[in-house]
Amino acid sequence: MGYPKEVIDAAQNELTERQQKAQEKYEQNLMLIRIKEPEIYELEQQVRNTFFKLSLQILGKGGNPQEALRQIEQENRRSQELERRFLKEKGYGEDFLTVHYFCPLCKDTGAVEGKNCKCYTDLLKKYAAKQLNSLLSIKLHSFDELKTDIYPDSVKTKMGNNFLYLKNYAENFSCETTQSMLLIGGTGTGKTLVSSCIAKTLTEHGYVVAFMSAFEMFKRLENENFGRADTDTLATISSCDLLIIDDLGAEFKTNFTEAALYNILNQRINNEKPLLISTNLSIGEIKKMYNERIFSRILGCFTPVKFEGRDIRIDMKMKGSNANI
Ligand SMILES: [Zn+2]
Structure with a gap:
């Protein structure tokens, strides 16, 4: 999987920061021990020096390297056990x-036995999605910003329940979550806003979320497919923990977009990786717009959540809010 250089650099920087942080904490603790517990400090120095001392000694005498290593390990283990006991005492x-x-x-x-460690591939995934999301300039919101008072009285309770349900989905999201969500409702009923809250919650919990409009996603895939871009949207779409496709149905539908949509749905569902799709289309309209295979995937594998109310974007504007929904 080819990641762009900026993604690799960002992942490696974070690895270096992690290493430094761990080392700094150790040095701090060592400093404290040096001042307060000189005898333990002495022991720690011994543990650190054993390797060099013994290897020089044994190998200097023309000893067997394997035997030397065994002795060093044994010696170190003894000192370390002693040190741990003292520290505890x-x-x-x-x-x-x-x-x-x-x-x-x-x-x-970032590497174990010459192969990428999972922590490193997770970082690559994280930064690839971050880069993608930043290119798409999606503004993330938090669940605290959601208010039902912008909805008409008749749907306030229902929308309040929807928010709670989806907040719960986001907060309890785990790597085992396979449930895909379908947010259905008219234009400006808050689907994108709630999707962005879900994306923010998951990101804060360390999950990798790719969030893009259907229009943008297909445009990027098409450009990459026909060699007009060297990014790898498909890699992020396949590997992220949650894929959010906003406003499905607003794309310019072609044979390519339909095939791509089916492949994405199929691949993620087969790999038990969830999606969240929002759409202005009704179930009937989805059936009309897409082929049978896509429709049956959506109908069979997604939990629908119905958004109602008038266009809250107009209401928000009238109230002078600048929330980007
Ligand atoms: Zn690792």
Whole structure:
């Protein structure tokens, strides 16, 4: 999967920051021990120096490298056990002088046995989606901004329940979440606003969200497909934790867009990765607009949530709000 250079750079910078943070914390703790517990500090220095001392000693005598390594490990383990016991006795917690890496698996290097560690591929995913979302300049909102008083009385309770339901969906989202959502309703009933709240909540919880309008998504896919762009939208669409397609049905429909839509739906659903689609189309209109395979995927795999009320964008403007919905 080819990620752009900026995405790779950003992911590697974060790895370096993680490494530095872990190292700095260790150095701070070591400094404290050096001042307060000189005997433990001494022991820590021993642990750090053992490797060099012993390897020089053993190899200097023409010893067997494997045997040297075994002895060093044994020696180190003994010193470390002693050190941990002392730290515990002094009330520091036995891992006080352990470097706490964000990812203990690769020690924040991003690689394990020459292969990319999962923490690194997660970072690539995160920055690829971030780059994509920033290119699309989507403004994210939070659930606190949602107010039902902009809706007519007849739908206030229903919309309040919808907000709660979707807030719950966002807050309880996990890697095991496979439920896809379909937000249905007329223009300006708040679907994009609520989608952006979901995107924000998930992003804050560390999930990778790709959020784009159907129009923009198909335009990008088409440009990439015909070699007119060197970005990789499809990679982000396939790998992100939640794919949000806003305003499905507003795209200029062609054979290409229909095939692309089916592939995206099919691939994500088969891989148990959820989508959130918002549309102004009714179920009947979806059936009319798309082929049977797409319609049955949407009908069978999505939970519909119906948005109601008049165009709240007009109301918001009249009330002088500048919320971008
Ligand atoms: Zn890792």
